Amino acid sequence: MYKYINKIIFTFFQIAHTCLFFNCAHGNISVPWNISDIEIENFKSILNSAYNKDYSTAQKHAKKLSKDFLIFADWLQIYNNCPSNEIISNFTKLHPKWPPLIQHQVTVTHSLNTMKPHCSNIKRTVFLNYNILSSDSFATLVDKLLWNKKITAVITDILPQNILQLIYTRIAFQRNTNSSHQHIQYIKLHEKSNFGILYDYLVLHNKNHDINDTILYLISLIPYTHDYQQELWYIYKIYIYKILYNRLSQYYTFAYQLIKHYNQTSNSSILAESYWLSGWISFEFLKDYKAAYKHFSDLYNISKTHIEYSRSAYWAARSVESLKQTSLATKWFKKSSAYKTTFYGQLSLIKTGINYVDLSYNYTYSTNDFLNCKNNIFAKIAYLLSQTNTNNNISEIFTYHAIKNAKSMGEMGIITELHLLNNNFNVAIKSAKTIESQATVLRSLYPLYTFHKFIPSAIILSIIRQESLFKQDAVSRSSATGLMQIMPYTAIYIAKKLHIKYHKDYLKDPQYNIALGSSYLKTILQKYNNSLILSIAAYNAGPYNVDRWIKNLGNPSNFQSIEQVVTWIESIPFHETRNYVQRVLENLQVYSSLLNNKKSTIIIPY
Structure with a gap:
């Protein structure tokens, strides 16, 4: 499996001089339990038997440990299957302190969502033959399906012609068919009676055209109190950021007034975004x-x-x-x-x-903290799950539950740090984030790897933390893989450049992944004259987009003040990249301090 490693290591020395290995700096944390090899083997056997649906064998191994592990075996059986509510209810009554069992609900929901596209004939037969819904009610159902982009689930046989025309228009817009332009006149007839058709047209128009008065008029017609507020907020933001990015000053006031409607929403996430955008437009554009x-x-x-x-x-x-x-x-x-x-x-x-970051306040643990953790069975199970490299989902469930049942902040910190001993940095970070509002557990929040450097290791660590939270086998929806979330086509290019073999599975190997990611980052840094802000943005969004932003927003490397640079970052039109640049830069300050074991001077690298 690792026949390619020697060649890669040789390549590291001869070509890239980049990261060869890494070790975690754990601090002085110690394990609260004396766990024997036999206990570990029995625990592994419980997991393996449960994975293979052999629950009687799982119970036999659990009996060799303790009553708590018998309960754990029962928990696994329910978690891995789709039992009745009665079975779940009985388990919960017997063991109310154990983690809630919701996997069966996820399984059922997934099954229903999976089968939906294939059951249109059944639904058609039921609806047409048994007249379950009236025509008006059915039209309402179809409208909901279209709002949720469930085009294949739409049944139109029993609807009147005028509603059919509206449905076909919405489908044409959603699919962006060649005939969609033929339906634009139809909007004018129904612009005030059907907001769904307006929404679909606005989404389509965003892909193909620029902003104009007509488009803004159509946007203004849709009431912010509409049932599909989340979808409407999404399209509002797209057009508002277009206005701001392109500096369309004639529309600033319109954008501000549109956003202000949402300052009264009950949706907390939309409310926060609306406050931010209202403030940003007022500050930067309306002064x-x-x-x-x-x-x-x-x-x-x-x-x-x-x-x-x-x-x-x-x-x-x-x-x-x-x-x-x-x-x-x-x-x-x-x-x-x-x-x-x-x-x-x-x-x-x-x-x-103050021009430095002082991180000398890391949490220290008392004897009582360790004793409390020792008596927390969920913490022990979470530790064993982490040690046996079990699916992180279960490990996270028991870690969060252990934290929920912890008796002190120190105990919570220990629970997060125990994952570092097993190199499970991903769960360590995630669990530490859940208590960050109460205590900052630096060792868990910012795991330390040390390796030979080509690019300063603080930068690599900062990117890894934001890209994958140190999950070695992470794969995104767009197929970005590994610690530094490298796209396959980028990996192929870099591997060829480094004269090393490529295979998509290699990207899940930490050394290989960091070697390619570091080399790619070096290439980007060279392109942008060592500008970290531009390089970080390009690592996330690609050089093509960054070049466009430089053309439109200017080059932050030429700016004279930090305030100008901050404005440039907040003006990036991609939400993901705006957030990404800020997170990597803040990580960089923290890692610089931790790696140097001293106060780190704050530098915002243009």
């Missing part, structure tokens, strides 16, 4: 700093994460700073700077006169 301050302070008041708190506080500070309210600005910058592992928290530290 209405008083309004911007209100929106950013409102956003701060509903924030839930360190990133949200630091971002909203920073921009609230910038807003009142622009109003010459220096003391109030300082107050907000100090609020933001409390979140020193975040991008905006680090920027705010600079604003308060």
Whole structure:
């Protein structure tokens, strides 16, 4: 399986001089339990037997351990199958403290979703022969299917001609067929009576055309209180970011008024986004700093994460700073700077006169913390699952449940750090993030690998943390693979350049993946004259898009102030890349500090 490793290692030395190996810095954490090899083997046998649906054998091995592991074997049996609600209910009554069993619901839902496209004939027979729904009710059902893009599930046989025409128009827009342009006139007849047709047309138009007055008029017709608020918010954002990115100043006020409607929504995620966009448009485009301050302070008041708190506080500070309210600005910058592992928290530290990140506050554990963890059976199971390289889903379930049942913050920190001992950095980070609002467990949040460097290792670690959370076999929906989430076609190109063999499975090997990822990052850095911001953006969105952004937004390497650079980052039209650049840059400051074992000077590399 690893016949190619020697060649890769040789290549590392001779060509790339990049990462050869890595080791985790665990600190001084110790395991609370004395676990024998026999216990580990029996635990593995429980898992293997359950995986093979041999639950009687799983029970036999569980009996060799303890009563808790008998319960665990029962839990696995239910988790891996699709039992009745009665069975689940009985288990829950007997063992109320154990993790909730929801896998059966996921299985059922998946099965129904999978079979839906194939049951149209059955549905057609039932609906047509038994008249279950009236024509009006059926039209409502079809409308819902179209809003959810379930085109193949639409049945049209019993609908009147006028509704059929509307349905065919929506389908033409959704499929972007050659005949879609023939339906545009039809919109004018129904623009105020059917918002679905407007939505489908706006989605289609976004792919093919620019913004104009007619399009904005159609957008304004759809009420923000519509049932499909999430879908409408999505299309609103697309067009608003087009207005802002292309600096269409004649439409700034329109964009602001459109967003303000959502400042009253009950949807918390949309509300947060609407506050942010309202503030951003007010600050950057309308220069209405008083309004911007209100929106950013409102956003701060509903924030839930360190990133949200630091971002909203920073921009609230910038807003009142622009109003010459220096003391109030300082107050907000100090609020933001409390979140020193975040991008905006680090920027705010600079604003308060502190140019370094001090990470000397890592959590220390007491004897009671270890004793509490020792008595937490869910923590022990989570540790064993991690040690046996079991599917991370189950490991995460028991880790989160162990944290939920922990008696102290120290115990929670130990639970997260135990995964580091088994090199399960992915679960360590995820679990540490769940308690980050209460305690910052640096060793779990920022696992340390050490390896020979070509590109500074802090950069590689920062990218890995954002790309895959250190999950070695991670595969994205677009087939990006491994620690540094390398696309197959990029991997083929880089492997050829390094004169090493390529196979898609090799990308799940950490050394191979980091070698190719580092080499690709080096290529991008060379293209952009060592500009980290441009290179990080290009690693995520591709050089083609970054070149377009430079043409439209300017080159941040030529900017004179940090504020200009921050505006450039927030002006990136892709939400994923805006977030990506900020997360990698904040990781970079933290890793620079941890690797140097000292306070790290904050540098925002243009």
